[in-house]
Amino acid sequence: xxxxxxxxxxxxxxxxxxxxxxxxxxxxxxxxxxxxxxxxxxxxxxxxxxxxxxxxxxxxxxxxxxxxxxxxxxxxxxxxxxxxxxxxxxxxxxxxxxxxxxxxxxxxxxxxxxxxxxxxxxxxxxxxxxxxxxxxxxxxxxxxxxxxxxxxxxxxxxxxxxxxxxxxxxxxxxxxxxxx
Numbered sequence: 134x135x136x137x138x139x140x141x142x143x144x145x146x147x148x149x150x151x152x153x154x155x156x157x158x159x160x161x162x163x164x165x166x167x168x169x170x171x172x173x174x175x176x177x178x179x180x181x182x183x184x185x186x187x188x189x190x191x192x193x194x195x196x197x198x199x200x201x202x203x204x205x206x207x208x209x210x211x212x213x214x215x216x217x218x219x220x221x222x223x224x225x226x227x228x229x230x231x232x233x234x235x236x237x238x239x240x241x242x243x244x245x246x247x248x249x250x251x252x253x254x255x256x257x258x259x260x261x262x263x264x265x266x267x268x269x270x271x272x273x274x275x276x277x278x279x280x281x282x283x284x285x286x287x288x289x290x291x292x293x294x295x296x297x298x299x300x301x302x303x304x305x306x307x308x309x310x311x312x313x
Contacts, residue, residue: 161275161278161279161280162226162278162279162280163279163280163281163282164222164223164225164226164279164280164281164282165222165225165281165282165284166222166281166282166283166284167222167284168220168221168222168224168225169219169220169221169222169224169225169228170220171219172216172219173215173216173219174219174228174231174234175231175234177211177212177215177238178234178235178238179211179235179238179239179242181204181208182204182207182208182211182242183199183204184199184200184203184204184206184207185197185198185199185200186198186200186203207245210245211241211242211245214241214244214245215237215238215241218237218240218241221269222281223267223268223269223274223279226268226277226279227267233266233267236263236266236267237267239263240260240263240264240266240267240269243256243259243260243263244260247259247260
């Protein structure tokens with residue numbers, strides 16, 4: 134077993150605003166809080182899900198039967214969530230890293246499993262670990278060197294392009310001795 138040295142999640146996470154990070158020239162990639170626009174860059178990369186219903190045979194042994202309707206519903210749910218996660222801010226970084234796309238798909242499948250009534254503790258633990266790997270948790274964002282930032286210039290730009298008020302301005306200052 135190795136001893137000493139840095140490990141994942143060992144000690145405090147790097148802070149991009151600290152002086153030590155400046156000395157080490159550590160900087161985080163900024164991801165837009167508005168997220169990513171458009172369709173996912175690839176089709177669903179995993180095989181179609183298969184949902185089995187457990188029944189009991191005449192001899193009392195459990196049998197698993199493929200439920201085609203439940204499998205189709207699960208596939209639709211996976212595709213909908215797949216399209217949704219590609220609108221997240223992290224998707225801007227994922228798009229540059231095609232090697233992550235299968236992990237993202239596995240996160241989608243695990244998310245639906247962990248959200249279901251048959252979920253086990255192991256499913257929820259796996260979901261958390263996949264979320265860390267693809268930056269869907271605060272710790273995962275830092276591990277990947279990402280931070281989500283708001284485009285404040287765009288909001289100011291939006292404010293300045295709004296139409297000016299058509300109401301006449303009210304006089305705020307009065308001259309000394311004004312009778313009005």
